[in-house]
Amino acid sequence: MQDGTAWWTRALWGRDPRRTLRRTALSAALLLFVFGLCCRPLLVRGHSMEPTLRDGQLRIGSRWWIHAQRNPSRGDVVVIKRAGGRNFFVKRILALPGDTIAFSNGHLRINGDEVPEPYRTPDSDWTLPEQRMGPDQFFVAGDNRSMPMAEHAIGRVERAALAGRVLP
Amino acid sequence: MKPRFALAAMALLAFGGWLLMSWVDRDERAVRNQFLALVKVCEKPAGQNLIRTAANASAVPAFFTTNALVHLGRPYPMTASPRELSALLARAHMEVESLAIGVQGMEFPPRMDPSAVPLRVAIELSGARNGQHERYLDEYLLVWRKERGEWRIAEARVDSAIQPP
Numbered sequence: 467m468q469d470g471t472a473w474w475t476r477a478l479w480g481r482d483p484r485r486t487l488r489r490t491a492l493s494a495a496l497l498l499f500v501f502g503l504c505c506r507p508l509l510v511r512g513h514s515m516e517p518t519l520r521d522g523q524l525r526i527g528s529r530w531w532i533h534a535q536r537n538p539s540r541g542d543v544v545v546i547k548r549a550g551g552r553n554f555f556v557k558r559i560l561a562l563p564g565d566t567i568a569f570s571n572g573h574l575r576i577n578g579d580e581v582p583e584p585y586r587t588p589d590s591d592w593t594l595p596e597q598r599m600g601p602d603q604f605f606v607a608g609d610n611r612s613m614p615m616a617e618h619a620i621g622r623v624e625r626a627a628l629a630g631r632v633l634p
Numbered sequence: 635m636k637p638r639f640a641l642a643a644m645a646l647l648a649f650g651g652w653l654l655m656s657w658v659d660r661d662e663r664a665v666r667n668q669f670l671a672l673v674k675v676c677e678k679p680a681g682q683n684l685i686r687t688a689a690n691a692s693a694v695p696a697f698f699t700t701n702a703l704v705h706l707g708r709p710y711p712m713t714a715s716p717r718e719l720s721a722l723l724a725r726a727h728m729e730v731e732s733l734a735i736g737v738q739g740m741e742f743p744p745r746m747d748p749s750a751v752p753l754r755v756a757i758e759l760s761g762a763r764n765g766q767h768e769r770y771l772d773e774y775l776l777v778w779r780k781e782r783g784e785w786r787i788a789e790a791r792v793d794s795a796i797q798p799p
Contacts (some may be wrong), residue, residue, distance in 0.1 A: 475640055475768045512769060546795050549754035549773050551740015555796060594799055606796060616708070619771055627795040 469566065483584055505529055508545065508556065508632065513609030515556055518543065518585050519632070527630040538604065540576070541585075545630040546606065546623055551607075555619060555631055558585070561605035563625075568596035572611060576634075587612045604628070662742050665751045665778045665785050670737070672697045674785075676723060678733040678761070691724035699781045699788045707772040707792035709759075733761035738771075751778040751785065754793060 480486040501507075510523040510577065519525065527545045538544055546555040561567040561576055568575040572590030573582055590611030599605055607620040618620050674699070675690045698704070698716035705713050706722075714722060727733065739756035753776045760769040775793035778785045 472637060475637055476642060484741075512771075548739055548771075548795060549741050549756040551741070553738035553756055555771070557796070597799060605799075617770070619798075620796070621796045621798045623796055 503529060505633070506630065507542060508554065510556065515543070515558070516609050516610040517587060518609045519556060526633045528633050530628045538628065543632040544606065544628050545632060547627050547629045554629060557606035557608055557619070560607055561599050563599050563601050563603055565605070566596050566598045567594070567605045569594040585609050589615050602626075657694055659742070661751050661785070665753055666740065668697065668778070668785050669740070669753060669755065669776065673735045673737060676733070678727045680732040682727070687724060687727045691720045691727065693722040694720045694723055697787055699786045702786070702788050702790070704787070707774070708770045708795070709768070728738050729763055731762040733759070735759055749779060750788070752753060752776070753778060
């Protein structure tokens with residue numbers, strides 16, 4: 467070695483340990499800021515959100531959205547917390563707090579009115595009797611309505627379980 | 635950078651790691667190990683023979699307290715005792731060609747009762763039945779209590795962020 471230090475020491479710390487430390491701290495702070503506050507990368511697994519999201523797709527979930535406002539709109543694709551905080555559900559919000567929701571032969575009815583859903587698969591026979599959301603509840607479902615309802619994770623989600631929005 | 639400084643830094647890191655490990659609740663560590671052992675028993679690799687299936691099914695009640703109640707999620711939403719669960723697992727293993735349980739997340743909610751350890755788990759059940767691939771995501775809340783010297787499940791119920799309609 468030119469400066470007399472062992473190769474493994476240089477590999478570990480670089481030529482200038484202070485500079486290495488500064489760069490490491492800066493990178494860690496940047497990563498923490500980007501992935502801790504702004505967004506999180508999401509790898510889509512499964513087919514429940516097809517055709518909007520496909521198995522294996524990489525998307526970005528916004529976290530700013532949740533810090534700024536936890537008032538998603540109907541039609542937003544949201545990230546829902548699961549135990550452990552490393553895996554999430556990704557679903558579409560169909561009904562807002564206080565709304566009534568029903569499915570009749572695949573057609574979505576919100577507050578009694580039929581709502582067009584251009585994002586979903588066309589072949590659906592879902593049927594669900596009318597039910598009202600609580601004051602902090604949202605109704606979520608996937609876009610792939612050709613799957614039987616029983617195989618699908620659909621239902622009510624509390625506002626506190628929402629962890630962000632999937633960016634288009 | 636002097637080698638002895640690097641060595642000291644590594645020793646400090648190792649000490650920090652040891653300290654972190656010792657902070658982890660021993661009960662929680664034991665519960666985690668028990669849960670992972672239960673997952674292993676419930677899985678079925680492709681081509682598993684009948685003897686192994688029977689042995690696994692008979693091992694299931696040992697993971698539960700005598701009076702445990704288990705509320706299962708999909709694909710068998712029902713309430714079962716440990717004995718019924720054993721029969722159910724044997725039946726499920728006979729029906730499917732393979733069954734894998736992916737543990738996607740685990741967290742220990744705060745302990746209100748010092749004699750119980752609650753554990754929330756997010757799991758992914760995937761398997762092949764009649765050549766068709768099936769996949770279910772669920773979350774369970776498992777309440778563990780010590781019985782006969784081991785942590786066993788006293789109550790299990792579905793506790794998903796998405797509540798079915």
